[in-house]
Amino acid sequence: MAKQSTRAAWTVVLTLDGDGKLHRQVERALREAIRSGRVSTGTVLPPSRELAAQLDCSRWAVTQAYSQLVTEGYLATRVGSGTWVSWSGPTQRTARRTAAASVATYRFDLAPGAPDLRAFPRTRWAEAARAAARTVPTADLGYPDEQGYLPLREQMSDYLQRSRGAIASAADVVIRSGVSASVAQLCAGLRAMGIDRIAVEDPGWTRLRAVIESTGLRLEPVPVDDHGLQVERLSRRDDLRAVVVTAAHQFPTGVVLAPHRRLGLIDWARRTNGVILEDDYDAEFRYDRSPVGTLQGMAPEHVVLLGSLSKTLSPAIGIGWFVAQGQWRRLLEGPAVLGPSTINQATFAELVAVGAYDRHLRAMQRRYKRRRDCVLTALQHELPTWTIGGAAAGLHLTLTHPSNPDTSLLTTAAGDLGTRIVPLRDYRIHTTETQDGIVLGYGNIADNDVGPAIRSLAKAFANSRRRAAQPRS
Ligand SMILES: Cc1ncc(COP(=O)(O)O)c(C=O)c1O
Numbered sequence: 001m002a003k004q005s006t007r008a009a010w011t012v013v014l015t016l017d018g019d020g021k022l023h024r025q026v027e028r029a030l031r032e033a034i035r036s037g038r039v040s041t042g043t044v045l046p047p048s049r050e051l052a053a054q055l056d057c058s059r060w061a062v063t064q065a066y067s068q069l070v071t072e073g074y075l076a077t078r079v080g081s082g083t084w085v086s087w088s089g090p091t092q093r094t095a096r097r098t099a100a101a102s103v104a105t106y107r108f109d110l111a112p113g114a115p116d117l118r119a120f121p122r123t124r125w126a127e128a129a130r131a132a133a134r135t136v137p138t139a140d141l142g143y144p145d146e147q148g149y150l151p152l153r154e155q156m157s158d159y160l161q162r163s164r165g166a167i168a169s170a171a172d173v174v175i176r177s178g179v180s181a182s183v184a185q186l187c188a189g190l191r192a193m194g195i196d197r198i199a200v201e202d203p204g205w206t207r208l209r210a211v212i213e214s215t216g217l218r219l220e221p222v223p224v225d226d227h228g229l230q231v232e233r234l235s236r237r238d239d240l241r242a243v244v245v246t247a248a249h250q251f252p253t254g255v256v257l258a259p260h261r262r263l264g265l266i267d268w269a270r271r272t273n274g275v276i277l278e279d280d281y282d283a284e285f286r287y288d289r290s291p292v293g294t295l296q297g298m299a300p301e302h303v304v305l306l307g308s309l310s311k312t313l314s315p316a317i318g319i320g321w322f323v324a325q326g327q328w329r330r331l332l333e334g335p336a337v338l339g340p341s342t343i344n345q346a347t348f349a350e351l352v353a354v355g356a357y358d359r360h361l362r363a364m365q366r367r368y369k370r371r372r373d374c375v376l377t378a379l380q381h382e383l384p385t386w387t388i389g390g391a392a393a394g395l396h397l398t399l400t401h402p403s404n405p406d407t408s409l410l411t412t413a414a415g416d417l418g419t420r421i422v423p424l425r426d427y428r429i430h431t432t433e434t435q436d437g438i439v440l441g442y443g444n445i446a447d448n449d450v451g452p453a454i455r456s457l458a459k460a461f462a463n464s465r466r467r468a469a470q471p472r473s
Pocket residue numbers: 113114177178179180181205246251279281307308309310311315320
């Protein structure tokens with residue numbers, strides 16, 4: 001372990017508790033600082049005379065404390081090298097990290113959600129961050145523009161038009177920290193406009209529902225079938241004027257909103273003077289067909305388009321956007337919302353401007369397609385009796401089985417083998433739908449793990465069937 005010399009203000013790090021003899025107080029304070037992780041392994045302690053002066057105690061008290069902690073293995077000492085922290089046991093910090101990790105440690109995590117975090121373009125991002133830090137105008141280093149950093153809004157307006165068929169000028173684009181943050185603001189705005197209910201897809205993304213409910217808006221669940229949201233049902237609900245929809249790739253079923261439903265939805269919005277919040281969360285990744293354009297491009301006056309970097313780069317960046325036009329600009333009129341860090345926005349703007357974001361998306365599209373194909377091959381081999389749905393796009397697919405197995409048993413059996421899966425029913429509001437299944441995410445699984453993970457799932461299925469067949473005692 002390399003020794004780090006430190007000029008810490010030891011009076012800040014070590015607090016003497018005033019209880020008992022001074023050398024014991026110094027000893028306890030040092031031991032506690034090491035165990036808590038505040039003084040890390042390798043840290044060189046000051047000479048006893050210096051620490052004594054800082055702590056306002058005798059040099060003897062410090063040498064006694066050092067000597068006791070050397071005996072206990074917290075410190076080491078060598079003539080000419082001084083005294084340093086040699087403790088290699090767990091500190092409270094590492095214990096906390098380990099505890100957090102052990103809750104979520106699976107050998108194979110097949111829950112939907114994450115993109116390939118290993119593929120984050122670290123070098124490109126670092127280059128863009130460097131360029132951004134050099135070039136962001138001094139005036140922009142104050143509090144961020146509420147609507148978002150203008151150069152990024154310009155890049156996004158261009159990007160959304162060319163890649164998603166959206167209709168958006170830079171003035172229509174608002175930068176937020178993600179889809180969830182955008183929806184929170186928009187729903188608060190809807191309430192302020194007197195709209196108190198919003199239709200949501202059932203099944204749908206649970207976090208988004210929680211965000212909506214936290215704004216006080218009531219959820220109106222609308223079922224989803226093989227053609228997407230059952231748009232016809234919207235008209236049957238009086239006074240409904242708002243809906244959230246994942247039109248290009250329904251979450252979690254993976255179906256695409258059928259053309260007649262797209263037209264029906266826009267027609268409904270025009271008739272009710274309503275708004276469609278279009279969650280375009282993973283539209284960039286399409287494998288077997290050409291991309292579906294946005295609803296927003298068909299009816300910008302009734303659609304607010306939302307997106308974020310959570311699927312294309314990483315949720316850790318904390319950048320998303322929405323495009324709002326016409327009367328829906330009023331949704332922004334609520335209390336001021338501070339957008340994400342200008343430096344991050346400028347970094348992302350730079351990444352788009354130099355073409356690195358588009359190149360990254362093209363590379364990821366190829367990577368995900370290859371992985372999706374491997375997943376399909378493995379599933380056909382290991383779980384041939386299961387039906388695969390929603391695999392033509394995005395980073396997840398669904399699996400259903402004609403025997404409609406108990407997914408609680410299956411999830412537990414998979415967990416026992418170190419594989420995390422999520423039942424479809426977890427995303428449902430009304431659980432009257434009897435056919436359950438699994439939502440299987442493959443965005444963040446290593447390529448080498450695809451085969452073993454699907455084999456583990458097949459084994460879990462066999463185990464869960466055996467368990468289901470056992471007579472109950
Ligand atoms: C349906 C859906 N929409 C949006 C998002 C992205 O949300 P955010 O930008 O808040 O991370 C996700 C992420 O998992 C999602 O599943």
